[in-house]
């Protein structure tokens with residue numbers, strides 16, 4: 001049951017690929033909380049078709065946009081304002097992709113064309129989205145933008161590869177743009193740092209399942225699932241968090257501040 005937390009708000013949700021996607025859960029909750037929004041993804045991902053089921057369930061229109069194309073993003077904002085009947089109140093950036101990760105290239109032997117692509121898709125796309133929105137004056141005052149990130153931006157998780165660099169840049173863009181957009185239009189920008197989650201992007205990381213179990217054993221509350229991540233996103237889109245901006249917010253069951261847990265210690269008994 002919803003609480004009308006987003007009643008009257010208009011949004012754009014990037015990144016719902018299938019029902020495992022974090023963005024998929026955010027769309028379901030945003031709908032439940034009374035928002036109207038458009039769904040967007042890269043044209044190539046949309047060919048898989050699942051996003052159309054989500055659109056049907058949530059009464060949303062799907063507008064394709066490659067997050068590396070300014071033209072696509074301009075079109076997305078213009079069309080969304082048209083379809084939704086006014087300026088945008090919230091944006092979810094739930095976009096990540098690394099060909100080096102996909103092809104198992106280790107961090108010390110990266111393909112630099114892929115590295116560029118990773119940065120472009122997974123980090124600069126946030127800047128591009130915000131700059132496009134600002135130029136079009138497409139986001140209402142007190143609007144809220146959330147991008148999803150991972151703690152590998154702060155600490156080393158070797159198999160997360162160059163995505164760690166992309167997340168560091170993403171978080172920095174959210175702070176820097178958060179300052180400028182906050183000053184100019186009171187738009188707030190935050191990142192949510194999510195637990196490992198079994199999605200297409202997550203499972204692509206080498207050794208994901210063991211890592212998922214390790215993080216679960218380390219976190220006092222266990223790994224945070226995608227539906228509670230969606231709840232957190234909704235609260236960040238709502239007026240209840242109006243003065244929160246330029247933050248990296250951990251949604252990880254306590255993982256980020258745990259040095260060691262009893263469950264993990266059990267695996268390292270006397271030898």
Ligand SMILES: NC(=O)c1ccc[n+]([C@@H]2O[C@H](COP(=O)([O-])OP(=O)(O)OC[C@H]3O[C@@H](n4cnc5c(N)ncnc54)[C@H](O)[C@@H]3O)[C@@H](O)[C@H]2O)c1
Pocket residue numbers: 014015016017018020021022023041042045065066067068093094095096097121148149150193194195196197198199200201202203
């Ligand atoms: N799954 C995890 O363990 C985890 C943990 C922390 C943060 N995150 C982040 O959450 C976000 C969502 O990922 P997810 O886990 O839901 O996986 P997902 O694979 O369902 O979502 C990633 C999305 O990025 C989209 N995308 C890729 N290239 C694009 C492009 N050029 N233009 C537009 N969209 C593009 C994909 O089509 C897909 O919908 C990502 O930023 C990811 O890094 C995931």
